[in-house]
Structure formats: structure tokens, C-alpha cells
Amino acid sequence: MESITNSLTYNESVVYWKKYQKFFPEEMWLKETNLPTEEWWVWNDVHIHLDRMTAPNAKMKVMFIHGAGGNGRLLAPYALMLQQHGYDVVSPDLPPYGLSYTESLKTLDYRRWIDILTELIEQEIKRDGKPVVLLGTSIGGMLAYHTATNSKQVKGLIVTTFVDTSNPKVRDQVMKDPRAAGTKIPLRLLRTFLNMKPMVEPENFDICPVLLIHPEVDLMTPFTLSESFFNRLNGKKEYKILEGAGHFPIEQPGLEQMRVAVLSFLKELENE
Template sequence: MKRSYNNNTSWRSIQAFLPSKYHFTGDYAPEEDHWDWRGHTVHLDRFRNPEATHKIILLHGVGTNGRMLSTIAGGPLWKRGFETVSMDLLNYGETDVKPGFNVSYDDWVEQVDSFITHEQENDPRPVILYGLSAGGQLAYHAAAVNKRVAGIVGMCFMDQDDRTTRRTVSRFAFADPVIMAILPWAGNYLGGLKIPMSSVTKMHTLVNDKAALKACMRDKTSAANWVSQKFLLSMVKVKPAIALEDFDVCPILLTQPEKDHWTPLSLSETVLARLKKVPTETVILEEAGHYPIEEPGLSQMNDAISRFARELKQK
């Protein structure tokens, strides 16, 4: 039996902290779909709109899942006239990973690359990637491989090669040199050993509302997820297919939460400053935290993505 969010109550608890107009109901909810990929059963939340000019693929980070993106962006963007699909990446959400498979960050990049190709086999409409948190980095890495992407929107963009970035996003910044020295050994010899993602990141800054954070931290398919040493090593060691200075695939929009205590604006500015061949833009989301559940930032985010999409030239 394919997995479903009907059997996962955590997302409803998290949704309760969103403004009521973002709540899913019997008449307003995504269509659950599945994509068989390399032996994995990937869960999808779809909001279909055959009249839409663009399809927006939503990519979560290491503290969220596809359903959490469907509530804050998938549905709202559909209401604004777009088709959206929110995908659960391997080891997150309701995606079913084939037995014995140890997920790496490189698998995430390949998953997104393959999904873009899969979608455009029968639907040539331009694709926009939206990435929350580490999903912003992932959107860039995927677009560097699959040049069919018409635009990228990210909640943040990170360069894991940069020590300041690693120290800022990790839970124990002072230990960065030790962690970077140990990770290759752990990846080689303890690659299958899993640890809570919250033990190495600032997961406690995922949302600024303390009650909402507790709801997130009870969800083993998102903030309370465990990842392997192999995944951690591959995430900090990944190299994009195109260097930032040479990236010429598509325009990029940063939607930066004003009160993001995990990935501050300075991290993304470091990345955007190195992009010389594509237009970039930054929109600040007022009052919003890292996983934005606050107004007016939430509406500002969806308005900015809508405007960005409509201004893109058809490829």
C-alpha cells in the first residue's frame, strides 16, 4: 500500500498554526500522487491547473516535508493561477525508500533532476523550482544539472564550502573543524549510522512560535527525522555542476524571512554576489521565521513568487 498523509496527523497539527485561509479542507486540498523512481515510491502533492503557464515544483529542506510546503505555497500559488507539485525527497515525508538503500544528498539532486525530466516528457510548460531552507541550495544544484529550469526561488542559498556558512547553520559552530575532520571517516565507516538531524543543526530555530516548534519536533517525517552519516557528509561536500560565477541557466529570486534565526540574509547574499550571469532579486518577508507561518510575510512570499513567474520569458 502506498503511503499517504491521510495516515499522518502531524501535518495537521503544524497546519493549525497557519492563518486559517491556508488550512486544507474537504474542498481545498492537494491530490496525492506517486512516482516510481529507481525502486523508490516518491510521494507527490499536486494542485493541477492545465491552463497554467508555469509549473512550480516545491522542494523542502531538512526540517520540513512536502505537505508542509503544500500548505504555505502549493495551494496558495495554485489559487494564484499556477500548477504546483510538492515532492517528498528520499527519507522524508511519505516517500517510501526501497529497503536497504542509504540516501545521500547526491540522490536528492538526481531525484529532482529526474523528476523535472519526467514531468516535461508530456508537459512542456516551463518549470520553476522553489526551495525552502536547504531546498534553495538543492534547487540551484538541480538546475545546474537540468538546464530546463526557467527560474529558481529560494528561501535561502548556501555555500557549504564556506566555513562561516557551516558554522552559522550548525548547532555546534565551535566544533566545525572537528566535525569536518570526523565526517569523512564517519561517512566511510559508519555511513549507515543515523542520527537526529536536530542534533547537528539549529532545528530549534525552524519556527519562531514555540508551540508550533513543538508540533514540528514531534513529526518524524520532517523536523524529527534521522539521517545517515553518509547523507551529512555528502551534503557538506557536494560540488555544483556549474560554479556560481558561471551559472547562466535562469533568473533567481530570494524570498528571505525577516526573522529567520537559522539562515540569515548574509548567507544568501554571499551566494548571490557570486552570480554574475543571471539576474537576481531579494524580497524580505516581514515578520516571518525560517519556516514562514506569519503574516504579512507569508502572503508577500506567494505574491513575489507569482510576480516572478509571470515575468519570466517562455523558454
């Protein structure tokens, strides 16, 4: 994997992410002794920032996929939890979010995101041969599904929501969300996201096991919107409702339920 250096880093220069740590339990806080390693990867004209957290003797790697308005560093407390339990984690920023960027912003669309992640999966497998599990949050859940169907090299799929915008009800809910409307993104990216249909219909999905960890108090994407897509999924699947947790699951007991469900799912994948 080609890597470059860049002047912007989360560890030293762009530190606003630290303000979010107080919302997590202290054992999930990032400190100077456990910060992610930062890398840059260039694919075509896209510069992708990667947060990497490795664990000794890890047999599996989890790739985090953030949602709209997020970035890989905001998911670092969850990555730290998985690292502490023996899993490698890599968290890319998807342009134009986080530190990642592209020199041709006008050509950026949702399909490009899928292609970026598909290529990154291939590069990660070439890097060390470890099986890759995708963990998508918010709209990153459906993006993880699209990527898994495109890559066909994914060991497992974990999502917090299934925002299927080919469903008119789901599309209406996304369009009405004032928090999404306030984010500046290319119109081409927004249009292609809203019009994206599954490359593989859920009834035909047989690539890997699926775990849906849906927050109970998710006002942005209620469980009923994810449930319809989940029920259509073929193959091995399970879901867990995270009690008391909102769209970004930090509340208890949902946060602990998330930890238990994800670790159990990963352990089952290891034993297959």
C-alpha cells in the first residue's frame, strides 16, 4: 500500500475530536499512550487518512466505516475497545469528511466511496492476510453492505443501521433530517447516495454473517426503517437492540450490550 506524509494529523494538529471523549466511559478514552497510528493512502486522486490500532497476535481485522458528518477518529473509542480485546482496527476517513480529500471534488459520488473501501479491503488483505470484518455506523451501515457485496472478500458485517434509500420511506426520513442538511457535501454525492439501489438484493446476500446492533432511541433512523431490510436478508444473521442508546451509541446499558454483542459475533467468526 502506497503511503505518504501529510501535515494534518489528529494526534497533533486537528484535535477537536478530544471534546467527544468525555461522553464515553473513561476506560474508552484515548490517551498519549494509546493513540492510533496515523497513515495516508493515495488511490487515484483521492488522499485517504487512516487511523490504525493493532493488537499483538490479532487474527482478524475490523474496518470501521463512519456515517455522514463523521470520521474515523470519532469512532476511536470503539476501536480502542476492540484493540483491547485482541483485534486490529483500521478506520478510514471518507472524503470530504475528516482529513481525507480529493483533488476532483466534483467527481466524488457514493459509488466512489464503495470503490475506495473495496480497494482498501484488498490492500489490507494483501498487507497481512488477516480476514476483514466491516463495522458501519449510521449511513455507514448500508455503505458497509454495498461494499461487502462489491468486494466479496468480507468475513463479517456489523452495522448500527440499514439506511436503504431505495425505500421511499427511508429516503423521506433522511431528507427531513435537519442535522444532515447542515453538512456541506457535494450535491453529486448526496444525489447518488439517495438513488443508490443494492447491487445485490438482501434476499440474495450470501457473502458473510450479519450482526445488526441497532440503538433503541435512534430518532434519526428508527429501528423500523432498518428492520424491513434486515428481515429480507438471506443467510446467517442476528440483531441486538441497544437499550437506552441514541443514534451514536454512548449510553448505558446499550453501550455495554454493544460491546458484548460485537465481541461474541467476532469470536464466532474466528471459530468458523
